[in-house]
Amino acid sequence: xKASFIPLxxxxxxGISCSSDSDDLETPNNELQDFTNLYFPPPQSxxxxxxxxxxxxxxxxxxxxxxxxxxxxxxKAFIITKGGRIVVEWYFDEHTQNTSWYWASAGKTLTxxxxxxxxxxxxxxxxxxSSDYLGEGWTSTPLxxxxxxxxxxxxxxxxxxxxxxxxxxxxxCLTFVADAGTRWAxxxxxxxxxxxxxxxxxxxxWSAYFxxxxxxxxxxxxxxxxxxxxxxxxxxxARSMTRFGVLNLNSGVxxxxxxxxDDDFKMDMINTxxxxxxxxxxxxxxxxxxxxxxxxxQTEFSGELIPNAPADTFAGLGRxxxxxxxxxxxxxxxxxxxxxxxxDLLGPSSFxxxxxxxxxxxxx
Numbered sequence: 482x483k484a485s486f487i488p489l490x491x492x493x494x495x496g497i498s499c500s501s502d503s504d505d506l507e508t509p510n511n512e513l514q515d516f517t518n519l520y521f522p523p524p525q526s527x528x529x530x531x532x533x534x535x536x537x538x539x540x541x542x543x544x545x546x547x548x549x550x551x552x553x554x555x556x557k558a559f560i561i562t563k564g565g566r567i568v569v570e571w572y573f574d575e576h577t578q579n580t581s582w583y584w585a586s587a588g589k590t591l592t593x594x595x596x597x598x599x600x601x602x603x604x605x606x607x608x609x610x611s612s613d614y615l616g617e618g619w620t621s622t623p624l625x626x627x628x629x630x631x632x633x634x635x636x637x638x639x640x641x642x643x644x645x646x647x648x649x650x651x652x653x654c655l656t657f658v659a660d661a662g663t664r665w666a667x668x669x670x671x672x673x674x675x676x677x678x679x680x681x682x683x684x685x686x687w688s689a690y691f692x693x694x695x696x697x698x699x700x701x702x703x704x705x706x707x708x709x710x711x712x713x714x715x716x717x718x719a720r721s722m723t724r725f726g727v728l729n730l731n732s733g734v735x736x737x738x739x740x741x742x743d744d745d746f747k748m749d750m751i752n753t754x755x756x757x758x759x760x761x762x763x764x765x766x767x768x769x770x771x772x773x774x775x776x777x778x779q780t781e782f783s784g785e786l787i788p789n790a791p792a793d794t795f796a797g798l799g800r801x802x803x804x805x806x807x808x809x810x811x812x813x814x815x816x817x818x819x820x821x822x823x824x825d826l827l828g829p830s831s832f833x834x835x836x837x838x839x840x841x842x843x844x845x
Contacts, residue, residue, distance in 0.1 A: 520565035521736035524700030532566040543842040550839050555820035558719035564812045565727045581716045582818040585799025586828055588715035589764035592675050597746040598694045604682040607632040614678040622657035629661040635671045636763040637754045644668035648711040665757035667776035669712050699724050699735045719818050722805055726814030729807050751795045760786045768794040776827040789837035798828040
């Protein structure tokens with residue numbers, strides 16, 4: 482068993498190797514795959530095929546340990562699918578199959594995917610400067626610095642702006658720190674404005690475009706809600722998060738219908754996007770890389786993001802430990818929704834590695 486992922490802020494203090502230098506991009510390890518035997522649940526229906534853990538040869542004697550761990554860690558909903566079929570579907574407290582819950586930053590993956598659709602439809606180019614779509618003066622950085630920022634930088638958290646006012650999207654708090662592309666910093670402001678980029682270029686409200694091009698096509702429920710008049714957060718049932726995971730497991734194709742067909746965008750989305758944080762794609766977190774950076778820190782840590790998880794795992798990770806794991810090599814999608822598991826961190830936390838310790842005992 483691999484060592485536990487200890488709280489990020491203490492790693493350097495304990496002598497774990499850290500650096501601020503970055504090397505060239507490594508070879509991607511998330512290869513796009515076509516799972517022809519994947520099951521797709523029908524839209525707007527409670528019907529969903531199942532397969533039992535015993536049929537799969539999993540270690541069912543360890544199932545109760547996994548369930549107890551999740552319960553102890555304030556979990557509300559937990560789903561595992563294999564090849565699109567439900568193996569585990571558990572709800573805790575008064576949460577049910579029909580209860581909506583917030584995705585937190587795991588919902589960034591929805592924005593990345595929808596941005597890819599808008600580019601494929603010809604509305605935008607992620608290599609163009611953001612001011613082409615947001616207008617000059619969308620930041621308070623000097624114009625020559627603002628013009629360095631592209632939609633790609635918004636997708637990769639490399640806009641170079643101050644992230645201290647984390648959710649703010651107005652020009653007064655989008656201030657210059659470094660040239661775009663030279664600094665990785667987890668920052669909700671430029672990310673949230675991607676939704677304005679899509680809205681401005683398509684001529685549709687963000688929610689309307691998202692619903693038409695993604696949500697409704699794969700039978701998701703859910704809605705976007707501004708929780709603080711700044712940050713737009715997605716709420717849905719756990720099954721809807723699972724549907725989106727299955728869509729990405731099948732490389733953007735839902736039951737034969739292409740939802741996102743741009744292979745270059747899809748590949749870049751779930752692989753190292755830049756050499757500042759190898760464990761980050763286009764708003765997706767990536768496992769199996771040799772280093773990572775964490776929200777709120779300007780430190781590069783050596784090692785994999787989630788040592789206990791399969792190397793090809795890519796994930797949507799949100800505050801209070803909202804988790805969406807996609808594992809192509811195992812045809813698995815795993816969803817966890819709930820309250821904070823104990824560390825009050827944005828995105829990755831030690832809960833990821835602890836959970837995978839229990840998962841490995843169950844599914845391997």
